[in-house]
Amino acid sequence: MTLARRAIWSAFAVAAAAVVYLSLKPGPSGTAFLWWDKAQHFTAYATLAFLAGLGASGLPRAALYAVLLALAGYGMELLQLQVGRSYDLYDEAANALGCLAGFAASALVRRIARHV
Secondary structure, three states: OOHHHHHHHHHHHHHHHHHHHHHHOOOOOOOOOOHHHHHHHHHHHHHHHHHHHHHOOOHHHHHHHHHHHHHHHHHHHHHHHHHOOOOOHHHHHHHHHHHHHHHHHHHHHHHHHHOO
């Protein structure tokens, strides 16, 4: 594994740890639709999928990582019920859309990098 890929996976690990912590720490609970909350979910999972896509050995693997991250986001929503927070399907939608956007961005960067 190249030094660049190690750095990418290290950044992914730090970002993933932050997402898990922020998702499961005691915090606000409620059903109000707040655009800022959804933007945070989208950005967090877009970042994770983007980093995983850059660190992946190829585009099919990057796509698999994006799907697995979306499933992990769903799992985080379910785990929030165990820590006194609420489950929100709109949060999961933002997570999944973030994964799609992160995967697309990483595919674009990989394509550009091949031509440079």
